[in-house]
Structures are given as structure tokens and as C-alpha cells.
Amino acid sequence: METLVVDHPLVAHKLTTLRDVRTDSPTFRRLADELVTLLAYEATRDVRVTDVTVDTPLTPTHGVRLARPAPLVVPILRAGLGMLDGMTRLLPTAEVGFLGMIRDESTLKAQTYATRLPEDLSGRQCYVLDPMLATGGTLAAAINFLFDRGARDVTAICLLAAPEGIAYLDEAFRGGDRPIRVVTAALDERLNENGYIVPGLGDAGDRLYGVV
Template identity: 50%
Template sequence: MSGANVISHPLVQHKLTIMRDKGTSTQGFRRLLREISTLLCYEVTRDLPLAHQTIETPLEEMQAPTLAGKKLVFASVLRAGNGLLEGMLDLVPSARVAHVGLYRDPETLMPVEYYFKAPEDLNERLVIVVDPMLATANSAIAAIQKLKERSANNIRFLCLLAAPEGVAKFNEAHPDVPIYTASIDRKLNEKGYIVPGLGDAGDRMYGTK
């Protein structure tokens, strides 16, 4: 789909299949989410700009590549976003972290904000927003709008699963923000869940209902 980058790496797809299985335990789901988020982070940061600095190896001095610019910001859409956040921080431990607290009203399916905390200089950093599901897209759209209001202008959205309806709605609201996902599933059901999906990521990660 236009505006969505599907990460088809075999390890990503294999781990996602195990996560979809309803028989996978809470412990297993949590471990796999951390593992798959590291792989997804690798892909979403593939084109980061590089600079060069002088270092000395045990044999000689050289010009070696290093990340250019200010450190990244990972923006977690609470609560399930923290499952992706942990694995990404394993790969990029120096990244700054923002938290956007939203929950979906079960009747209207619209996001309700309860918390927001982010670095001050978002306009100078790449912000990668993380949330396992892009279903109705309401929460993702609201989170990114909040970050834009705080001056973020270089944003990417990373999720584990997306629905076609969510991708279309997200692209309409934020056409400047690319989506990275491991899968675009078939559809949303009448309750706003992705089908075939993997259930509620937060509940499966924390063992709640």
C-alpha cells in the first residue's frame, strides 16, 4: 500500500507468526516482541545520515563512520508501545525517549490523552513513534499531531501490524510520515481489531484483559 513499508525479513516474519499463535505464553510474547522490535528498528533506521571522525585502531589512524546529528527520539504510545521501545533501546541505547499516554474509548474507538512527556528540541531530531498496532489509526494520528504541536517535523511511525483502513486514514492525516510495519493484515472487525491480527498487544504482553 502507498505510504507503508512492509518489512519482510524472514526472521521478522517467523517471529511474528509465533506471536500471532494464541498458544504463545505471556512470557514468550513479551520476549518475541522485544526481539522483533530490534529487527524492526534496524530497518527503520537503515538510511540514517553518517559523518566521519578520526579514531585510532590498534594499527593506524582512520576516518570512521559515525551517526551524524542529534540523537534519535523514540516516542512510545503507551502502554503497548513500551514493548517495542525496549528492544529498540537495546539497539540504540543513547536515544532519547518520549511518552504519549493514550487509551482507546471502547465505545467511540477515539483516543483519550492522559500523559505526554518529550524532549524539548524535537524539531532537531528524527522522531520514531512506536505502537504495535495501526488499527483504526486514531491513536497514532493523535500521538503524531501532539508531537508536531511540540515542533517535531521529521517523524516515522513503526508498528508490528497494520490494517488497510488504518493505513489509509493515517496517510490522509499525516501524508508526510512514512509507516513501517511487519504486516498489513486483511481488515478491521466491527470492534476495531485487526484481523487476523494477534489480539490486544498490551493484554498479551502484560497478561491482562
């Protein structure tokens, strides 16, 4: 598994305000949206393209367009929804599938409450969106859903990741024949006793959408 921590002053600047406990929901939503676009620029570095010819006003020239089938973007509800617009702005031809997952806060195990994905993902490049990679249980389950349907490779875009979650994914998918990448704005210190990322930013879903 490959992990890329995007090292860029604009990313660090926006992440600092995102972490700030005084940042309100509207600002948090805007920053999450902006951050995902910056992370997506790096995350899509290997997106498949096909060669084309295009006519400029002066002459035909070579170019590329996104290959078919189009990539699939999969936000993990609820918090991952806050990253969808920022991603599709960069990849407008992508299709979108949905996974609804919630972590049981006493066992820290992920439960799936909604699945809306294409049946056949053979050969598809997939981009999973979830702001928080904590224990890694949620993302591992999501990646298994995609691989079970034939996805070719999976890139997860996370605003924050914990070392424990990276290690869990590395172990869970070791020796697999399909690539996995995690692109994140920061690799934080650790998980606390409640499974929250430290220093983190708290509960991403609650900060985006309120406590429900």
C-alpha cells in the same frame, strides 16, 4: 507517507508465534522485543550520522557516529512499552519520551492520559513505537504531538498494521512537508466490527501485560 512491510523469514517466523493464541505473556514479550530490533534495523536506515575519524590499532580511518541531537524514541503506553528495550538496544544514545494513550473501545477514539516529551523537538528525528496500527487514530494523534513541538520527521514502528489505518494516516498527513514512515512486520487484511485487526494478534497490551 511511506509504508515499509519488512519481508524477512525471521520476522515472519516470530510474528507467527506472536499471533498464536496459545503463546503466553513471557514468550509474547520476548518475541515483541526481538521483532522490534529486526524492524528497527530497517526503520533506522535514514538515521542521521556525522562523519568522524577513528583510530584503528593500525591507522586512522573514516567512520560515522549518530548525529546530534540524538533521535527521540517514543513508546505509546501501554503496549508500546513492550517495544522500548528492543529499540534502545539498537539505538543506545536515543532519548526517550512517553505518550500514554488509550482507545475508547466504544467510539474507537484515542484519548491521551500522559505526555512526557521534550518541549522543543526542532529538527529531531522521532521513532514512535506502538505494536498495533488499527484505525490510525492513536498514531495520528501521536504524530501531531511530535510535529507540534517541531519534530523533523517521524517513523512509526508497528508490529501489525491494518489497511484502514494506513489509509487514514495517508489522508491525514497528505501534503505535509515533513516525512512520515510506517515500518511494520505485516499489513493484515482488515479491521473487524470492533476495530480489531484481522487476523491480528488480539489486544497487544493485554497479551503483553495481562487484562487490567
